[in-house]
Amino acid sequence: MKNSPCAKQSKNIVQKPIWPTWIIFDAAKALAESIGITVEKSWGLGRIVTEIFDEVAEAHLIQPTFITEYPAEVSPLARRNDVNPEITDRFEFFIGGREIGNGFSELNDAEDQAERFQEQVNAKAAGDDEAMFYDEDYVTALEYGLPPTAGLGIGIDRMIMLFTNSHTIRDVILFPAMRPQK
Structure with missing residues (x-):
């Protein structure tokens, strides 16, 4: 056994430096x-x-494709998944390498929403331009109660984006408030 190929190979593996360890x-x-x-x-x-x-990956989603279970960190208005609270009950729909629709179960827990808005405020303060503001009126409304609700964001602007080969919805949006100032 000492001179077998397996013994030689295992000796080489063990003698090498410690294997790299990565935190995810x-x-x-x-x-x-x-x-x-x-x-x-x-x-x-x-x-x-x-x-x-x-x-x-996004550009390679040519055929109609649903991507599901987005991280809670990037889904501040979506309800957390019952089985895994790190993800949300959210999906995005892609055609031709572009996001066409975004849908999710609405977060209807006022405390969770307040915490997530605060995380968004902290992210914005740290330089995240896409982070949301804290919507106190929305949190107050949630305290009064919101039944289970879901929605799908798909509209003419997303379809125009697909048909005009635009890379971002901001290029085709009708409302100038979402366009960068020139």
Whole structure:
């Protein structure tokens, strides 16, 4: 057994330096940076994974495709999944490499919503331009109660985006408040 190929191979493996160990966050961050994504300090694992998906996979979703179970970190208005609270009951619908629709079960827990709005405020303060503001009126309304609700965001603007080969909804949106100032 000493001179068998297996014994020789196992000796080579054991004598090599300790195998690298990665924390999943650090591995995701390194992958994101290796493909040109600048990872902000305020980003958590969910945001990093979503950015990697947007950069690597989205353009390849040519056939109509649903992507489900988005991280709670990037879904501040969506209800947490009953089985795994790190994800939400949310989906996005893609055609031709573009997001055409976004749908989710509405978050109807006032305390959870308040916490997520605060996380968004903290992210905005740390430089995240896409983070939301704290909507106190919305949280107050949720305190009065909201039955289970869901919605789907698909509209003429998303279809125009598909037909005109626009890369962002901001290029075709009718409301100038969402367009950058010139």
